[in-house]
Amino acid sequence: MTDRTDPSLNRRKLRLALRRAREHAELSQREAAERVEWSQSKLIRVETGTVGVSVSDLRALLGLYGVDDPEKVKALEQAARGSKGPSWWSGYHDVITPQFAQYLGYEGAADSLHTYHPIVVPGHLQTRGYAEALLRPRDLEESRFHRVVDLRMERQQRMFDGSGRPACVFVLDEAAVRRQIGGAGVFRQQLDHLLDVGSRPEVSVRVLPFDAGAHYSTLGSFVLLGFPDDDDLLYLEHVAGSMTGGEDLRLLARYQECFRAITDMALDESRSADLISRARHDLGVH
Template sequence: MPTAVDPSLNRRKLRLALKAARDKRGLTQRDAAEALEWSLSKVIRIEAGTVSLSVTDLRAMLHEYGVEDADVVAELEEAARGSKGQSWWTPYNDVISPPFSQYLGYESAASDIRGYHPSLVPGHLQTADYIDALFAVGRPTPDAQQRVDLRLARQERVLQDDGPAVEMILDEAALRRQVGGPAVMRRQLAFLKELVVQQKANLRVLPLTAGAHDSLDSSFFLLGFRDDEDVLYVAGPGGVSTIRDDREAVARYQECFEDLRNKALSEEDTVTLLDGLVVGYHTD
């Protein structure tokens, strides 16, 4: 079933339209802020899509930017009304960092998701018991179940029928690592195969024989949009970052993904490998 439109999608629609209108008017963000008698940070937050926008403020911006088309104004006013309210991940705010919350806003609006993790099955594709096994490592925390529920809720949204196109490169090392033991891994690998067979995701394995590459120490995800440039999410030794404006960094990971894609097994060989690993876990 399709889910209701998330407020983050409406905020993104407003962000793109207002930035385009401001640029067409030949105004900088500072120019717009001074003309509207607002703080510069308010304009920046609106154009970043991180805050809701009232219809009154929207009308002020559209007037300043010379947007008069009645249909466009009505469409954006509807988006402004829909920019308020809670995002789907709001119930999990206690276990979500601000950077990850920002990333989830972008992910909710993405038309496609490409990604790679060097040592684990990517979080979007993990089964419940695989997630449980990951969170069971180390000292128990009272919010562990909430973190599990968040990851599964995110997976449900990403893999729904009208969700984004998903393409992931699975590292063979991650598939051979016994997270939770043989039974957990059998179910996890069977789930990955099911996603491929049902064409819910484009999954291909990067074999161990592929050797070294540019993302051995970092996981990353590239979010694609029909009307905007890619957004990059990277997690590695340097921390976690959501990158939109550093086009050089985004391009580097776009090239990295192409390299991984070229080195990965075909879909048919990926399914064959998954089947073989499942058999192996039955004998362990």
């Protein structure tokens, strides 16, 4: 990502450290909140990374949990100071849901991203022309329309053009690389972009061919985020969007297995690039 010091990343660092410290102290959320004279809902918001933490509130919790290592306390105090303020997507608050905003915070901290799309090219990989053509049928107000596209482009720039980029595996159904969104010219540029991004060392673009047959996720797209210090997270992409992690390990495991199966069924990177190139050639635009 372009900026790894986004407030959401500091909130996540605090969320993990404080939750683990509380569990190590063998205190429930209710017990901890009562001991520091907080509402339980405030502690929950801190432990989910929804809000930042003041240094004074942090010190109260660390004292309660018996965390007194100077280096650790210093690092967490620095994170607390950086946990305030808006995240990069806050300027788009009028066009994103709270659920998706929370997801973006997780995405910014992930060190791996695995996703499958059965119908269209995912937003991470869309060109501006493709995104505009895809959104046109939604009949959005003009100002809102452009802000949604701008959000999509900035998110993509932060993912691929900065330091700390996650390792990404994108599996696209062949339908996504055959459906001409925006006409031949726009779609050719989109296919060129897929080939370009797929050539980067940290990105794998795979195509699931039509003859692969049925599989578990033929009805929808999903994203799996991986973290070196936390449970993986599953984001199911639909109108409302939904996330699950450690609270539903069975569903998470099902989609992890699904992605492994889809990846096994998909073409490798080289043959996927060949298929995308053939789809581009079939457009008849040179």
